Amino acid sequence: MNLVKAGEKDNIFLYFTAFVLASTISFFIFRDTNFILHSLKEISFSKATLEKTDIHFRANLAYLVILFISLSTLINSFILRYIFVGQKLLTPHIRSFFIVLSAMIFPSIYLDVVRHETSFTTYLLSFGFISTLLVLLAQRNKIREHSSSNTISVLLFSFAISVLLSFIAGLYYETTTINKYILVQLPLFIILSITGFQFSNIKKCLSLYSGIITIISLFMLVFFILNDFRYFRTVSGSLHLLTTVSITVSIIIRGLSYYLTRFLHLNTQKITVPFLLLSAVFLWNTTFPYYVQSKDVFELANPANAMMNVFNFGKIPLVDFFTSHMLSEQWYGLLYFFLHGYDGSMDFMSYSFLNDIPVVLLVWYLLQKIFSNTVYALAFILFFPLSGLLFFKHIFICLAGFIILDKALNNRSTFQIFLFFTAIAFLIVWRLDTGIAFLYSLVLYLPFRLYTSPVKFNYRSIANASFGFLLLCCILVVFAVMLRGPEYLMNHFLSALHYVTRQQEHGLHLLAWSDTHHLYFLYIGLPLVALGSALFMAIQLKNTTDKSRFFLWQYSAFFLFTFLTNFQRSTVRHSFLMEMDNLLMSTFVLGMMLFIIGKFSDVNKPNRSFLLLYTGSFISIFSIKYHGISAEAPLNNLYKSFSDKTNLYSQNNKTRTIADTTFMATSVDSIRRFLDTNISTSSTFLDFSNTPLLYYYTQREIPGYFCQSLQNTVGDFSQLQHISKVKSMDVPIVIYSNSPPGWGDKIDDIPNMMRYYLINEFIYQNYRPYGVINQKEFWIKKDFAVKDSSMVSGIKEISNTALHYRYSSSRNAEYLLKTRPDFLEFFGNLKSKDTLSIELIFDLTSEFQENQKVFLLFSYQQA
Numbered sequence: 001m002n003l004v005k006a007g008e009k010d011n012i013f014l015y016f017t018a019f020v021l022a023s024t025i026s027f028f029i030f031r032d033t034n035f036i037l038h039s040l041k042e043i044s045f046s047k048a049t050l051e052k053t054d055i056h057f058r059a060n061l062a063y064l065v066i067l068f069i070s071l072s073t074l075i076n077s078f079i080l081r082y083i084f085v086g087q088k089l090l091t092p093h094i095r096s097f098f099i100v101l102s103a104m105i106f107p108s109i110y111l112d113v114v115r116h117e118t119s120f121t122t123y124l125l126s127f128g129f130i131s132t133l134l135v136l137l138a139q140r141n142k143i144r145e146h147s148s149s150n151t152i153s154v155l156l157f158s159f160a161i162s163v164l165l166s167f168i169a170g171l172y173y174e175t176t177t178i179n180k181y182i183l184v185q186l187p188l189f190i191i192l193s194i195t196g197f198q199f200s201n202i203k204k205c206l207s208l209y210s211g212i213i214t215i216i217s218l219f220m221l222v223f224f225i226l227n228d229f230r231y232f233r234t235v236s237g238s239l240h241l242l243t244t245v246s247i248t249v250s251i252i253i254r255g256l257s258y259y260l261t262r263f264l265h266l267n268t269q270k271i272t273v274p275f276l277l278l279s280a281v282f283l284w285n286t287t288f289p290y291y292v293q294s295k296d297v298f299e300l301a302n303p304a305n306a307m308m309n310v311f312n313f314g315k316i317p318l319v320d321f322f323t324s325h326m327l328s329e330q331w332y333g334l335l336y337f338f339l340h341g342y343d344g345s346m347d348f349m350s351y352s353f354l355n356d357i358p359v360v361l362l363v364w365y366l367l368q369k370i371f372s373n374t375v376y377a378l379a380f381i382l383f384f385p386l387s388g389l390l391f392f393k394h395i396f397i398c399l400a401g402f403i404i405l406d407k408a409l410n411n412r413s414t415f416q417i418f419l420f421f422t423a424i425a426f427l428i429v430w431r432l433d434t435g436i437a438f439l440y441s442l443v444l445y446l447p448f449r450l451y452t453s454p455v456k457f458n459y460r461s462i463a464n465a466s467f468g469f470l471l472l473c474c475i476l477v478v479f480a481v482m483l484r485g486p487e488y489l490m491n492h493f494l495s496a497l498h499y500v501t502r503q504q505e506h507g508l509h510l511l512a513w514s515d516t517h518h519l520y521f522l523y524i525g526l527p528l529v530a531l532g533s534a535l536f537m538a539i540q541l542k543n544t545t546d547k548s549r550f551f552l553w554q555y556s557a558f559f560l561f562t563f564l565t566n567f568q569r570s571t572v573r574h575s576f577l578m579e580m581d582n583l584l585m586s587t588f589v590l591g592m593m594l595f596i597i598g599k600f601s602d603v604n605k606p607n608r609s610f611l612l613l614y615t616g617s618f619i620s621i622f623s624i625k626y627h628g629i630s631a632e633a634p635l636n637n638l639y640k641s642f643s644d645k646t647n648l649y650s651q652n653n654k655t656r657t658i659a660d661t662t663f664m665a666t667s668v669d670s671i672r673r674f675l676d677t678n679i680s681t682s683s684t685f686l687d688f689s690n691t692p693l694l695y696y697y698t699q700r701e702i703p704g705y706f707c708q709s710l711q712n713t714v715g716d717f718s719q720l721q722h723i724s725k726v727k728s729m730d731v732p733i734v735i736y737s738n739s740p741p742g743w744g745d746k747i748d749d750i751p752n753m754m755r756y757y758l759i760n761e762f763i764y765q766n767y768r769p770y771g772v773i774n775q776k777e778f779w780i781k782k783d784f785a786v787k788d789s790s791m792v793s794g795i796k797e798i799s800n801t802a803l804h805y806r807y808s809s810s811r812n813a814e815y816l817l818k819t820r821p822d823f824l825e826f827f828g829n830l831k832s833k834d835t836l837s838i839e840l841i842f843d844l845t846s847e848f849q850e851n852q853k854v855f856l857l858f859s860y861q862q863a
Contacts, residue, residue: 395586
């Protein structure tokens with residue numbers, strides 16, 4: 001009976017592998033096929049003819065591909081049967097290896113077919129598949145002398161070395177095409193594999209290959225470090241600071257290695273080799289020696305203006321200024337300018353890849369826990385084509401806090417509990433939405449944990465840790481008060497609180513342009529599935545003794561609860577309307593896959609867990625995702641990065657920013673010259689056009705608390721605070737709007753003059769229109785005299801045309817009438833205020849210019 005089952009498994013494996021091989025071959029043959037119409041036998045009037053599309057060929061191609069794959073599968077099955085069965089090579093380890101490899105090839109092929117540029121990954125996996133078959137056939141006699149697990153190890157180590165050496169070859173010889181790359185990688189893999197099987201003691205081979213991987217990986221890491229040194233020396237001529245930091249970090253890493261070996265009794269070789277391999281490949285793809293300047297003048301203001309505030313004006317994050325994503329978009333720039341010196345450039349963006357490193361390390365930690373196998377963990381990270389969606393990095397970083405929480409619940413020491421409190425504070429300061437999602441998820445997770453695994457609280461440790469944490473917070477607050485004063489801190493704290501709680505101002509009126517079943521499935525179905533799964537796990541875990549299931553389901557519950565607490569963001573702004581269903585999904589797929597693995601897999605069968613997570617995640621994301629998908633796996637874009645890394649000698653050595661000179665000439669240069677010519681270095685301007693990056697490009701102080709100064713100044717309180725700040729500084733110039741008007745003048749179709757009506761009034765009362773510079777409309781103080789107007793394209797006058805904006809909510813009218821008594825003179829005795837439909841008009845008449853007074857006029861009608 002067992003032989004029958006084994007035979008059935010073998011047949012399924014052979015036909016499945018043959019089908020994958022056939023699909024791969026067809027991919028190579030038909031990938032570049034096009035449907036261009038070259039000729040017609042007779043006249044044909046149609047849209048297809050007009051667009052030069054050969055419909056006949058396109059229709060026949062589908063049948064041709066099906067026929068090819070069918071025949072190829074039959075032929076391949078005979079070949080594979082001879083290799084595996086006839087040569088007695090079909091062991092469980094080898095069978096699992098090819099099943100896993102096949103499962104990774106399919107998603108890569110599919111994504112490439114739908115134009116997501118995964119061809120490099122497909123080539124790599126496919127040639128690995130074919131070349132492994134050739135090696136097995138060529139070395140069948142040697143392979144039988146070794147265990148199947150050692151056979152797989154030799155193949156994997158050979159594959160890793162061949163890939164790394166091919167990277168270096170691409171760097172040295174500027175190999176920027178896949179074909180040339182494969183010509184290096186394929187023979188290297190075959191030679192290394194065959195050489196490995198010649199060892200009588202296979203462990204010596206694995207030890208040798210492990211050392212080679214370490215050396216090559218270190219070489220690749222050192223390459224990036226040396227490039228940093230080269231740039232640093234070119235610009236500053238001094239390496240003392242960078243050398244000191246590098247030595248310090250090296251000592252810390254060595255200390256950690258010693259600690260892991262001596263006190264935790266861990267095999268550092270099992271940790272070091274995969275870590276170096278992952279680091280080398282990851283850095284190869286994510287780091288770019290140079291930053292290509294973006295034309296964005298809005299989002300980039302958060303990190304850039306933060307750098308300027310710290311290094312140019314000596315300000316402290318959170319205390320003196322606030323950015324939307326807080327330290328997560330600041331720390332890498334602070335590190336860059338700390339090492340290389342501040343120069344007001346965009347060079348710091350070349351370090352932005354550092355934000356991905358903690359996420360990748362957390363992914364690696366989680367996958368090693370799931371698979372209990374380092375090779376599977378590395379393979380998943382390097383080859384899963386939708387990793388950016390499965391491990392949604394802005395929320396996934398919460399896992400760090402959960403790991404600390406898990407240790408605190410198990411250890412219950414004062415230090416672990418203190419570390420947990422610190423982790424909460426750090427995640428909030430790191431990125432506010434991340435910290436809040438983590439904090440709220442604890443409200444759901446802690447009862448779940450206490451129900452499924454009762455914890456004996458050490459109240460003394462909790463009290464000591466709480467006291468220590470509160471003491472630390474008090475010390476920081478007292479220090480900030482001593483530096484800035486209590487009123488200053490309170491005003492900034494209230495400004496930040498006002499900004500993060502103003503959902504009404506940031507929200508959109510629709511969740512989607514149309515009500516589709518997909519919309520309801522994501523907004524109703526997913527939360528219900530998450531809650532139902534969590535309840536099921538709670539009931540099952542109450543009586544389970546399976547430690548692996550307990551681990552998987554605890555992590556699953558945390559990710560599902562994080563999804564539920566982060567869910568509200570998609571009901572405010574980041575919704576279907578903005579095509580951000582990836583934020584809506586956040587950690588749902590990962591949580592559900594851990595639930596499924598815990599239910600159906602076995603910790604002793606990592607290949608089954610790998611297949612469930614790989615194929616299940618891929619199918620789930622494609623089933624749930626509604627809007628376009630972009631592949632974000634490290635190796636998928638590797639080929640694209642070759643040209644940037646292999647032409648270092650031709651780049652500009654004096655800066656890491658590849659400047660867009662046309663953009664700077666048309667959008668920045670004249671503004672910078674006008675400011676430098678007409679106002680002192682201590683003076684600045686007020687941006688009312690939503691182009692806050694101009695502060696950074698001109699190195700002028702922001703007259704406000706927020707780095708995106710105008711966009712984040714919502715509500716009366718923040719506007720009045722902003723006006724107060726402007727009054728306390730020398731601000732003779734206002735950049736009032738874009739010319740012609742653009743997106744920044746009416747975000748969400750709400751004109752700036754309406755959304756920020758108090759600031760707009762302040763501008764009208766104290767400034768006058770002047771002219772247009774670099775497509776920006778400038779206003780100047782009424783008593784300000786321009787010294788040099790050579791860069792101004794034309795003097796601007798206030799238009800006599802009234803600007804209308806309709807308010808449909810009567811509550812706005814009621815609010816204005818109660819809080820702005822000066823509006824009453826334009827209304828008289830109004831009746832039925834609750835049913836008013838208001839139309840607010842800015843009436844900029846010629847009389848206004850003479851009287852220098854603002855008139856905000858209302859017209860109203862009964863609803």
